[in-house]
Amino acid sequence: MTTTSSKLRHAAGLQVRRLSVSYGPEPVLKDLSFTLPAGASLAIVGESGCGKTTLLTTLAGLLEKDSGDVVWCDASGAAIPRLHSSFVWQNLGLLPWKTVRDNLALPLKLRNARRNPAESTTLRDAMLDELGLSRFADRTPAELSGGQRQRLAIGRALIAAPDVLFMDEPFSALDALRRERLQDFLADMQRRRPLTMIFVTHDIPEAVFLASHILLLAASPPRVLELYENPSWESDRHSGDRESPKYAEAIRHVHARLREACAAANKGASA
Structure with a gap:
C-alpha cells in the first residue's frame, strides 16, 4: 500500500513562555510556560473552564494572546518561521x-x-x-x-502534510468502543509520519493512550499543574498497551493530580 508519508515534512517542537490570554477583564490563561519536543504528542486536560480550548486555539494561531511567546521550532531548536498546521474540530467541519x-x-x-x-x-x-x-x-x-x-x-x-495536527475533543461524540478503535487508528497514522499532535480531551485514558506528554491545567487560578511525561507511552503504541501496569499507573497519576486541584479550588471557593 502506498502512503503519503514521503510527502510529509518534519514535526515541530514548541516553546511557550509566560503566555496570557483573557476574555474581557477575566484571565483565562495566565503566565503559562512549558516546552514540548519535536515529534511529541500533547494532550491538554483539566476541569471545565480551565482554558483547554483557549490554549489550543492560541497555539494554533487562531486566537490572539495578551502577552507571552509561542515559538515553534525544529528538532535542532531553530525557530520555524511559518508553521504548517491542520485542525480537527469537534464538529469535524466536513x-x-x-x-x-x-x-x-x-x-x-x-x-x-x-x-x-x-x-x-x-x-x-x-x-x-x-x-x-x-x-x-x-x-x-x-x-x-x-x-x-x-x-x-x-x-x-x-x-x-502539516507540521502539527491540532484536535479539539475529536472523539467525544462516539461510544467507548468506537472511541478506542479511532484512538488505535490515530496512533497508527501518527506512527507512519513525522508529526507533532496537540489535542484537548476530557478522557484521561485517551490522553494516556495517545500522548507522550500530558499538560494538566487548573482553573482557579489559571495555571499549569504539571507537564507530565507519560512513562507508559511508546512510539509503536497498540491496543494491547491498555492492559499494561504503566498505562494504569499513568491514568491514576493524572486523575489524582486533577482531583487534588479540584478539591483545592472547591475549598478556596467555600472559604
Whole structure:
C-alpha cells in the first residue's frame, strides 16, 4: 500500500513562555510556560473552564494572546518561521454536499494550487486507501458511519502534510468502543509520519493512550499543574498497551493530580 508519508515534512517542537490570554477583564490563561519536543504528542486536560480550548486555539494561531511567546521550532531548536498546521474540530467541519473524495482533496486544492493534478490524485487515492474509505469515495458524509466520518476528518487534516495536527475533543461524540478503535487508528497514522499532535480531551485514558506528554491545567487560578511525561507511552503504541501496569499507573497519576486541584479550588471557593 502506498502512503503519503514521503510527502510529509518534519514535526515541530514548541516553546511557550509566560503566555496570557483573557476574555474581557477575566484571565483565562495566565503566565503559562512549558516546552514540548519535536515529534511529541500533547494532550491538554483539566476541569471545565480551565482554558483547554483557549490554549489550543492560541497555539494554533487562531486566537490572539495578551502577552507571552509561542515559538515553534525544529528538532535542532531553530525557530520555524511559518508553521504548517491542520485542525480537527469537534464538529469535524466536513462539507455535507461534497463526496468523501472531494472532502479529502479540498486541502490539496486550497494549499497547493500549483500542484500537478496527477500528483494530487495520487495523494488523494493513497490517503483513501490508508483510511479504508476507497469504496466509499462517492458517498457524502451523511452516508458514512460516525467512525468513518472521524477517519475522513483526520485524513483530510493530514493529507496536506502539516507540521502539527491540532484536535479539539475529536472523539467525544462516539461510544467507548468506537472511541478506542479511532484512538488505535490515530496512533497508527501518527506512527507512519513525522508529526507533532496537540489535542484537548476530557478522557484521561485517551490522553494516556495517545500522548507522550500530558499538560494538566487548573482553573482557579489559571495555571499549569504539571507537564507530565507519560512513562507508559511508546512510539509503536497498540491496543494491547491498555492492559499494561504503566498505562494504569499513568491514568491514576493524572486523575489524582486533577482531583487534588479540584478539591483545592472547591475549598478556596467555600472559604
